[in-house]
Amino acid sequence: MAFLRKKDKVVVLTGKNRGKQGDVVDVLPEKGRVLVSKVNFVKRHSRPTQTEPGGIREKEASIHISNVMLICPKCSRPMRPKHDQLSDGTKVRTCRKCGEMLV
Numbered sequence: 749m750a751f752l753r754k755k756d757k758v759v760v761l762t763g764k765n766r767g768k769q770g771d772v773v774d775v776l777p778e779k780g781r782v783l784v785s786k787v788n789f790v791k792r793h794s795r796p797t798q799t800e801p802g803g804i805r806e807k808e809a810s811i812h813i814s815n816v817m818l819i820c821p822k823c824s825r826p827m828r829p830k831h832d833q834l835s836d837g838t839k840v841r842t843c844r845k846c847g848e849m850l851v
Contacts, residue, residue, distance in 0.1 A: 751818065751829050751841065752782055756850075758816040759826050760787055765811075769819065773808070781810035822848040 752758065756772045765787050774783040790809045796802035817826040820843040829841035829850060841850040 751831075752813065752816070757819045757821065758782070758784060759819055760784070760811065760816055761826075762815045763788075763811070774810075775813075776810060779810070780813050782813050782816060783808055783810045784816065787811065818850075820846060820848060821850070822846050 752772055752775055754772055754775065757769060758772055759769045760766055768787050770784040770787045772782050773785050776782065785808065788809045788811050789806045792805050792807055794800070794802050794805055818829055819825065820827050823843065823846040825845060827843050827845055830844045831839060832842050833839055842848065843850065
């Protein structure tokens with residue numbers, strides 16, 4: 749399930765954040781989850797420390813990788829990437845709809 753990488757633009761398919769778009773901040777392959785910016789905020793309570801006051805903080809929580817879909821930068825549509833191999837042997841991801849290579 750390594751078709752998502754950091755800085756990829758994705759759209760959320762299911763759940764309370766359905767339809768929202770954001771950039772992938774972190775990929776957690778061992779858990780099968782991704783952290784998407786500005787999506788899936790949860791509230792966490794924190795105790796005061798010597799440097800920071802306590803209170804309720806909002807932070808982003810991870811989403812299961814099956815609930816997001818990659819967005820093609822050229823055609824701006826959600827898609828599943830196709831894995832191709834260039835003539836020099838490097839593997840690249842390409843859009844199935846427009847054929848654009850994802851960097």
